[in-house]
Amino acid sequence: MKLAIAFVLFAAPAMGATCESLSSFSQPHVSVTLAQTVAAGQFTPPNPRGRAGANPFAALPAFCRVAATLTPSSDSDIKIETWLPAQGWNGKLVAVGNGGWAGTISYPAMATALAAGYGTVSTDTGHAGGNANFIVGHPEKLVDFEERAVHEMTGAAKAITDAFYGRAPRRAYFNGCSTGGRQALTEVQRYPADYDAIIAGAPANFAKRQTFGQIWLWQATHKDARACSRLTRTRCCTRRHSSRAMPATA
Secondary structure, X not given: OHHHHHHHHHHOOOOOOOOHHHHHOEEOOEEEEEEEEEOOOOOOOOOOOOOOOOOOOOOOOOEEEEEEEEOOOOOOOEEEEXXXXXXXXXXXXXXXXXXXXXXXXXXXXXXXXXXXXXXXXXXXXXXXXXXXXXXXXXXXXXXXXXXXXXXXXXXXXXXXXXXXXXXXXXXXXXXXXXXXXXXXXXXXXXXXXXXXXXXXXXXXXXXXXXHHHHHHHHXXXXXXXXXXXXXXXXXXXXXXXXOOOOOOOO
């Protein structure tokens, strides 16, 4: 009997607040922009991709969706979303990482975590669009991308989870690949108290060396037609130098 009672309490935790009431959630540098209950199978992400009519989120259970903007610096504009199961929460939070230069919320990865019973959170790391254009003239945004956005996201998500369920997550995990793998390692190195465990898949680590290495490779393979032919033989290079005769390969 005691075990049965304990199971019921775990499977259906007492809520600390309604989802919509989280619109008034207050924490320094955190502004909630959306707090709404999403019915089962009714989530459609902004700018959906894929074939017309397809909805990869159709099997999701009902959840509380909370969007917020974080401003830890005067030039920060970090968007996050926290999704919390309406029922059957397993008591844990999974943060999911980004790819490339980030710039978007990782909705598919969040859906995977939510479907498994986890609360989940993601961030765009402080800018929109998957390129590095945001860096020029904005050193604080670079800091957000490098490490601050994920750390600030983590604290906000834990607090939002606590406000909704009436208790904080008993475990917090980070799961990411590529840029997300780097984010996982950066969290462990800079903010070890944020997560109980991480998955750092294919981490794009030592980012400065990696980035300048990529720049060197691009310059070397696009310097002239000979370099293009010898080192890459790519179609893009062929088009770039189509007006000039390509020399024989050495």
